[in-house]
Amino acid sequence: MELVVTHASADFDAFASAMAARKLHPGATVVMTSGLARGVREFASLHRDRFPWLAPADVDASAVTRLVIVDVRRASRLRAIPALLARVERRELEVHVWDHHPASDDDVRADVVHVEPVGSATTLLIEAMRARGIEIDEVEATLFALGIHSDTGSMQYASTTSRDAEALAYLLSRGASMRVMSRFLSVPFTEAQRVALASALDAIETTRASGLRVAIAAIELDTPCEGLDEVASELFRIELPHALFLVATVPHRGRANVIARAREGTIDVAALLGAMGGGGHPTAASLSMRDTTREAIVHALRDAIARHAPRPLRVIDVMRSPVRTIAPDHPLVRLRDELPSWRVSGVPVVNGGALVGIVSSDDVERAEREGRLHLSAGSCMSAPVRTIDVCAPVEEALDRMTEHRVGRLPVTREGALVGIVTRGDLRALLYS
Template identity: 35%
Template sequence: MEIITTHTKIDFDGMASMIAAHKLYPDAIPVRLRSFQPNVKKFLSLHRDIFRFQPIQRIPVDRIHRIILVDTSTLSIVENLAPILTKRDVDVIIYDHHPRPEHAIQANEAIIRNVGATTTILVQLLKEKNIPLTPIEATAMALGIYADTGNLTYNRTTAEDVEAVAYLFRQGADVTAIRRFLKVIFTQDQKRILYRLIRSAVKFSVNNNKIMIGAVEIEHYIDDLTLVTQRLADIEEADAVFCFYYDQQRDIVYIIAKSQTDNIDVGKLMTGFGGGGHARAASAQIPKGTLTALKARLYQQLKKVTVSPLTVGEIMTSPVSRISIDTPISEVENFMEKNQIHGLPITNDQGELVGIISKTDVEKARVNQLMHAPVKGFMTKQIKTISPQDTLDKAEALMIMHNIGRLPVLDAGQLVGIITRTDVLKHLYNKTTG
């Protein structure tokens, strides 16, 4: 007997990966180890006659000789399959887009690719093998990719994910159905937990990264705590959010982590707690253990693995060109054109920063036929500055807030550099911006 299965709390990517794997392995039985997330459950309730998933309790496990495991390779996440997965006479094939954990399930074949969704890997194989899809199958698979990539907006989204979605649309995927089933509606339990998290959360800094930790006790398991954690991350201005949920009924602590920055790899952090996931989203569950002790343990791990964010001092232009307040506008224009720059800081006789002039200011002087006038009559005197120790994110925020293209960098009151929109864009897109 062959079975296809995934992690215990099945999301859209897990469901879609199982559906896609069943197209590749039509003799295998799709099996659920536990339950589906609420939106997945709604989708399957409507499509019950098309997509069937047998509960593991109905499967004679002693007859299983092959397991096709999708969207996970972590043993603790498929705990009720552990005795079978470790048997020598059972073949294991894994399809996954998560980084392989340190103690990964041993497999005869493991197809691991760095894409946004496991469904993408399987859709690529279906396309290569020219296996036809019905519009409903294509819709189910597109749901998996959209859900796990945040509608193709998460950082881990790749060109392969976009190409897979395009292929599924050519197979008839229905965008209206996708939008309907991806729509998230908060339950009263989720709203109550979110409110308690907001009230109890603690914020602190690790290596100049803003961290938020929330912890609540829950009387029973509540569906889709990942959604609650994501909403908290959206509301609060933090680089990473860690939520501890203590299930009193099961005596288990669920840790769900979300990162908004490359400086904090929550997947690596959760591996240390027996879980796993991506650099930006990960989780773990721990039998027993006090919340206080677990939070202290997380704090120690954060200090070890958190990377300091890029600072202004690391990418600013230094030394910086500057002009005196008595320089004629015509000379300023020539200097800008020669050096292909759009703005210049202005200093007084003591070398102190007193203003800044842009190409727009020069154009105003030209229109008024005042190119002979000194720059002090056209410079901007209300200057926004930044320090070398400030983060690049702060520089970006200041530029957006004040609609300015450059920030002089001051250290102990002295002009030491300048950072421009172009510098920010080069880092944002990791390439030279024209």
């Protein structure tokens, strides 16, 4: 007997990859270990005859000969199948893994491993089906497309790859319904979610960790709230910190959940919560705990954040130095020819060691059009100058350029000019 399993509270990627694995392993039985996420449950209910599954209690663990694990490989996230995990440890089962999460210390031992850094586990299974010439219909294509949309944020997450896009394009060519996808990807908030979001907005506290803005919202609920991950995502969208931790406790149930979100390249929330028994992606992770208090969790999180927060990239790491400058009486007619030869689009204007303005190529071109090229740089320089400290995070430089609509920021240390950072420098950094 072949069994396909995935993690508890299966999202669309987990559910879709499980059903895709059944296509690769005809005759295999799918087991949903512990519930389905909110939108998935509605879809699965409507399509139960097309995508059947069993609960762990309905399966004779001793009869299983091959275990196919999808969208997960951490044993701690498969606690609902202890008898099967025990047989895996005794090497009594052939184990296949299809996953896209980073490796961890408690990964399940596997005989065949399909793990690659793509945005969605479903993508890997779609590629395998295409390679084997396995046909799919429009209903299957829609489910598989939902899986890819779910774990790539509809192609917006930084972990998304061209392979995810190619798999999604193939599914659309096989009849995946955008109308059906939009219905199940955009499920309205429940009253419990709205209450949780309002409470989180009231409770949120923001601190700095290695220059990064980290938000923690610790709330207490009267009853468990389904869809806390959606609440955390909405809170993250509203507040836009570098990292967010939503802590929700239900005291009389003795349970607590932590949902984390982070910007790419800031805090690896999967590693942070993984050290506490959770897991997920570097930008989205979760943790479930019992018999603990909200205060204890927040204290543990603050300690973990201090340990895991990386040194942020600072302006000093990307600025150009030494910086070329000119005096206020520098002739514009000379500057017109010098800027291209210097390969810059603007220069700071310094008078007696003090930064007094900045002249861009646009300023020089405007002066030429208006017949003012015979004047000096001081006649068309922009002042006062927006500057940034040498130790400021790069994110701050990006925000400041956007806010003030400038293309360059002179960099200072204790008031002295030490370099310059341009939108081209930051653009190169973003695209790298």
